[in-house]
Amino acid sequence: MFQQHYPSITHPYQFELNKDFNFSAAHYIPNEDAGKCMRTHGHTYFVNLTIAGDTLDHNGFLANFSELKKLVHGQFDHYLLNDLPQFENKIPSTELVAQTIYEMIQQDLDQRPNKPQCLQVYLRETPTSYVIYRPKEHNNE
Template sequence: MMQQFYPQTHHPYSFELNKDMHLAAAHFIPAKDAGKCQDVHGHTYFINVTIAGDELDKTGFLVDFKQLKTIVHKRYDHTLLNDHDEFKGTFPTTEMVAKTIYERIQAYLDNRPNKPVCVQVVVRETPTSYVVYRPKKVAE
């Protein structure tokens, strides 16, 4: 994978972890205004997740990289995003994919004893187009 540099977000935490991953998935946007995106088509999505926190777990991790990959890659790789329950009632736009990935990761982090937080998710849909999702408020 080519190294990517993404916008950074300021946060009050001592540790910051970034996990890059990619997955192949298809989607369609069933709306007249979506133009060609109304048809089923696929992307190789490049995703960057930023996790931050002050405390490490008993192993010395903020969070295990493998867990982040399991939450995202295992669920979405080689799937039709429209088929996932989390996209029912909405469209799997790049914006919604980024927000959904954030929500899934943060739900996992909320149960960790060291309480890390997801401060940013970047989803690159094409070489020239990406979305950054940041929650309005990062817990302190």
């Protein structure tokens, strides 16, 4: 993976971790005004998660890097996103994939005793196109 600099978010937490990984998946946007994206096509998505908090777990981690990757990679890698239950009533645009990744990660983090927060999901779809999803409750901190 190439070295990347991501937009940072201001927050009040003492610790911040960032995890990079990728997954390959296909999707289509089922609307005529989506142009070429109406046809099934694939991407190698590059993901960066920004996780923050004040309390570390018993290992001295906010969250285990490999567990964060497994949560997303295991659900999305080498799938047609339109067929997944996470997108049953949603179109898997890059924006909604980023939001879904946030929801998956935060749901897992909420189960941890140290309660870290996912502040940002950066999702690159192509070398020239990416989306950043930030939950509203963290936008102004």
